[in-house]
Amino acid sequence: MTFQLYGNLGSGNVLKVKYLADALGLPFTLHEIASRSGATQTPEFLKLNPAGQMPVVVLEDGRPLAQSNAILRYFAQGTRFLPNNRYEAAKVDEWLFWEQYSHEPTVAVARARVVYDGQKVSELDPSLVARANKALDLMEGALAGRSFLVGDSLTIADIALLAYTRQAPQAGFDLSTRPAILQWIAGCENELGLPAHTAENRGIGHG
Incomplete structure (x- = not known):
């Protein structure tokens, strides 16, 4: 295919x-x-x-x-990235819907305003920043004591949330205070053969 x-x-x-x-x-x-x-x-x-x-x-x-x-x-469909178990598959969907409703419209939008619009991090809408931090904090809590978001292996729930979470520092979000997210990112990178997320965030001015 x-x-x-x-x-x-x-x-x-x-x-x-x-x-x-x-x-x-x-x-x-x-x-x-x-x-x-x-x-x-x-x-x-x-x-x-x-x-x-x-x-x-x-x-x-x-x-x-x-x-x-x-x-x-x-x-x-039919791969290891989407569970066969009906409940776990629905939990994957739960994360997919949440990612587009609560994570992407905050974390990604903040990043776009810095990276593409040239806005300084200090000038970002405080309510947008607060909602993005809330989304990241929810992930931190969900990942505490876990390697992945659903079950014991990487699924498309992880893949869906990985890209913009890795890029979050480009909008000034501090992942160093979120150890569970950092451990999860490293685990996903290892599974997917990606470079360390810090490589994607070099050279971005936070202003």
């Missing part, structure tokens, strides 16, 4: 798809879309995803699929 991936690897939502594809050995062609370029609003892109958001994948048979976590669920 091969597929086409439309998106920018600076986006955590795109990175999650890459992480899973690489882990499963699924070959794909990346069609790079520059952030804030307007390329997701072209007629050609809107045919793939009328919402005008990346990532989008185009499957081998030509069918498009959007929404990063839906893409993860599609590729994870």
Whole structure:
């Protein structure tokens, strides 16, 4: 199975798809879309995803699929990354929904304002920062005494939350005070063959 991936690897939502594809050995062609370029609003892109958001994948048979976590669920079916147990599979979904509702709109948005808009960390909306910290604290509590979010092995719940959590320091969020998250990140990196998360955060000015 091969597929086409439309998106920018600076986006955590795109990175999650890459992480899973690489882990499963699924070959794909990346069609790079520059952030804030307007390329997701072209007629050609809107045919793939009328919402005008990346990532989008185009499957081998030509069918498009959007929404990063839906893409993860599609590729994870029948693999070790999505539990067969009905309850554990639902717990994975619980984290996927939470990630898009509470984590991505806070942690990722704060990062985007710093990385793409050039806003200083000190100038970020305090309510946004507070909600992002609340999301990270919830993860810290959930991961205390655990290696992964669901069950005893890495699932797409972990993959979905990994990208933007690794990038959180780029928005000034201090992960050094969250040892369970740091241990979880290291475990995920080991499973997925990724470099240490600090490498992704070098050179970002916090202002």
